[in-house]
Amino acid sequence: MLYEGTLRSIVDFYIDSLDYNGIPVSQILRTSDTSEILNQLSSLILDGLVTLTFSTVFLNPHIKAFPDLEPQEQIKKLMSESLDGICAYPTAKCLKEFKKASKYRGKPYSRRLFLGEPQFEPVYFDLTILEKYLNDPRYVVQNDDYSGSIHSMDEYDKELGEGFFLDTFGLAYNNQHERFVIVYLRYLNDLTPDQQKYWKLFETKEDCYQNIDYLKNTLGHWADNVSIFIAFIEELYVINKMCELIGKPSLFKEDFKRNRPKDFGVFLRPTLNNYNNFVHVLDKMMSDNINKDFFKNDILLTEEIKRKDGKIETRQRGTISLLEEWITNNFRPRDPEPTKQLFSTLRKVRKERQKPAHAVEKDNFDKRYHIMQNELIEESYTAVRTIRLILANHPKVQGYSVPDWLYKGQIRLY
Incomplete structure (x- = not known):
C-alpha cells in the first residue's frame, strides 16, 4: 500500500493510546519531509483511510469529539493551519482492513468508539433504563434537572459482582417533547462488557434530539439558560x-x-x-x-x-x-x-x-x-x-x- 509507513504509524499510535487518541501531525513530520507528509496525508484522506481533527474546531484535537469535516475541508485546513494543532486518526475502513476491531466485540459502545465514531456522539435510551438504578438502594442516582450521574455504593460492589460508574447522563427529547436519556459514547465506553450489553437493550429507535445546554455543560461551557x-x-x-x-x-x-x-x-x-x-x-x-x-x-x-x-x-x-x-x-x-x-x-x-x-x-x-x-x-x-x-x-x-x-x-x- 502506498504511504503504508505513515498509515502504520497513525494506526499504531491510535491502538496504543489510552483514550482513542490521534497522533499529532507534527510528530509524523519527524520521519520525513514536510511537503511529502502533507501530500501523503491528503491522499490518505481522499482514500477514506485517515481523518484529521483541528484545534481550531475543538480545543483538544487529541480526541475526536465531533463528526469529521468533509475531506476537502480537512485538506484545506491541513495546508493552511499550524500543524501543532492537528491530529491524524485511522478511519473505520482502515481499522477493519487492519483487522483491529475484533477485541471489542463484547463491548458494543467501545467498539463504536474504536471504529472512529465521535467521543460526543449521542446515544439515546428509553427512560426505563433508569428503573434498575432508581429502585435499588445500592446505587446512587444524582439528578440535576437536565443532567445526572449514577454510581454503585462502594460497600455493595462485591455483592453486585462489579462496580458501576456512569460519570454523566442527560435528558433528551423526541418530537413530542417526551423525555429520554442521553449518554455520550465516551462515557458508555467506561462501562464493563455486561453493563454495555444491558444498556444496549434500552436504546430507543425514536428520533431524538439532545439538549444543547447539557452538551455545553459537559464541554465545560456555561449553559445559555x-x-x-x-x-x-x-x-x-x-x-x-x-x-x-x-x-x-x-x-x-x-x-x-x-x-x-x-x-x-x-x-x-x-x-x-x-x-x-x-x-x-x-x-x-x-x-x-x-x-x-x-x-x-x-x-x-x-x-x-x-x-x-x-x-x-x-x-x-x-x-x-x-x-x-x-x-x-x-x-x-x-x-x-x-x-x-x-x-x-x-x-x-x-x-x-x-x-x-x-x-x-x-x-x-x-x-x-x-x-x-x-x-x-x-x-x-x-x-x-x-x-x-x-x-x-x-x-x-x-x-x-x-x-x-x-x-x-x-x-x-x-
Whole structure:
C-alpha cells in the first residue's frame, strides 16, 4: 500500500493510546519531509483511510469529539493551519482492513468508539433504563434537572459482582417533547462488557434530539439558560430581598437557595408517587411557606366565624386569603388577569396536594405525569414571578436589580 509507513504509524499510535487518541501531525513530520507528509496525508484522506481533527474546531484535537469535516475541508485546513494543532486518526475502513476491531466485540459502545465514531456522539435510551438504578438502594442516582450521574455504593460492589460508574447522563427529547436519556459514547465506553450489553437493550429507535445546554455543560461551557426550578427558587430569594428593602418581614419563611428540597425537580420516573411528592413539596414552598408576619398591621390575620350554636369563633386566616387581600388592597393593575391567575394557581397546587391525603392511590407509571408536572411548575413559576413584579412597583425597590438571566427570561423547562 502506498504511504503504508505513515498509515502504520497513525494506526499504531491510535491502538496504543489510552483514550482513542490521534497522533499529532507534527510528530509524523519527524520521519520525513514536510511537503511529502502533507501530500501523503491528503491522499490518505481522499482514500477514506485517515481523518484529521483541528484545534481550531475543538480545543483538544487529541480526541475526536465531533463528526469529521468533509475531506476537502480537512485538506484545506491541513495546508493552511499550524500543524501543532492537528491530529491524524485511522478511519473505520482502515481499522477493519487492519483487522483491529475484533477485541471489542463484547463491548458494543467501545467498539463504536474504536471504529472512529465521535467521543460526543449521542446515544439515546428509553427512560426505563433508569428503573434498575432508581429502585435499588445500592446505587446512587444524582439528578440535576437536565443532567445526572449514577454510581454503585462502594460497600455493595462485591455483592453486585462489579462496580458501576456512569460519570454523566442527560435528558433528551423526541418530537413530542417526551423525555429520554442521553449518554455520550465516551462515557458508555467506561462501562464493563455486561453493563454495555444491558444498556444496549434500552436504546430507543425514536428520533431524538439532545439538549444543547447539557452538551455545553459537559464541554465545560456555561449553559445559555437556567432551569425553571432554579429560577423558581431565585424568585423566592428576590421577593424576600425586596421585602427587606420595603422594610417588611420576608414574604416567604424560607427561600431554599441553600437547601433545595429533594423532590423539587424533574422526576426521572413518571409515576403517580413521584408526582404526588412533587406537588407536596411545591405547596410547602408556596402557600405553606408564606410568612404571616408580613401582613401584620396591614390586614387582620384572623376572622370571626359564627358556629351552628350561635357562638362566635375566632380562626386564623389561611395564607392564600391573606396574600389575596393584601395584594388587592395595595396593587391596582391595568390588567387584573395575572393576579387572578396567581391565586388560581396557589389554590390549584393546594387542591392537588390534598388529593392523596383523602384517598389511598396505587402507584403507576405513566408519561402523562411528566406533562402534569410540566404544566404545574410553569404555572407556579409564573405565580411567584407575578408576586415579584408586583413588589417591583414599590418606590423603595426601584433601584434593585435582579439577575440578568432572570430579567431576560433565560429560563427553560428541561
